[in-house]
Amino acid sequence: MQLLRMKPVVIAALVDASLGLAAGTAAAFVNINWSLQPGDPICPHRPGCHEQTHKVNLKAGVAYTIDLRSTQFDTYLFLENGVGTVLAQDDDSGGNLNARIVYTPGVSGEYVIIATSFRQGATGGYTLTVSP
Numbered sequence: 001m002q003l004l005r006m007k008p009v010v011i012a013a014l015v016d017a018s019l020g021l022a023a024g025t026a027a028a029f030v031n032i033n034w035s036l037q038p039g040d041p042i043c044p045h046r047p048g049c050h051e052q053t054h055k056v057n058l059k060a061g062v063a064y065t066i067d068l069r070s071t072q073f074d075t076y077l078f079l080e081n082g083v084g085t086v087l088a089q090d091d092d093s094g095g096n097l098n099a100r101i102v103y104t105p106g107v108s109g110e111y112v113i114i115a116t117s118f119r120q121g122a123t124g125g126y127t128l129t130v131s132p
Helices: none
Strands: 030-036 051-058 064-069 075-080 086-090 099-103 109-117 124-131
Touching (some): 030 051, 030 109, 086 099
Antiparallel strands (some): 030 124, 051 109, 064 099, 075 086, 075 109
C-alpha cells in the first residue's frame, strides 16, 4: 500500500471586524516552495508524472488565482473538490511553462491542488501560490 503525502498548507485568514466576519471566513493566500521528487506518488490524471497534493480552504464567490511555477520542469496543475472530482486543470496559462488556474468556487470548503508535471518523470523545485 502506498501512502499519499499531504503537505500542510498555511492559510492566512483575514478578519474584517467592520463586517463582523469571524476568523477563517475570509479569502485564502498560500505561498509554498516545495518540490517533486523521484519517490513521490504518481498522478492518477497524468500517468508517469509525480505529484504533490496541497489542501486549501476556499470561500464561495471569491475568484482565486492558483499559480504553479518552476524553472526546473514544465508544470501542470489540477484543482479537485473534496471528493476528488477534477474542477479545473492547466498546463501553460501562467506564461512560459508555468500553470495557472483562475477559479471561483460555488461552495465554500476544502479543495485539493495537485502539483505535477507535463512530462513523465520530471522532478524539481516549484512555487505554488493561491491568491484571491
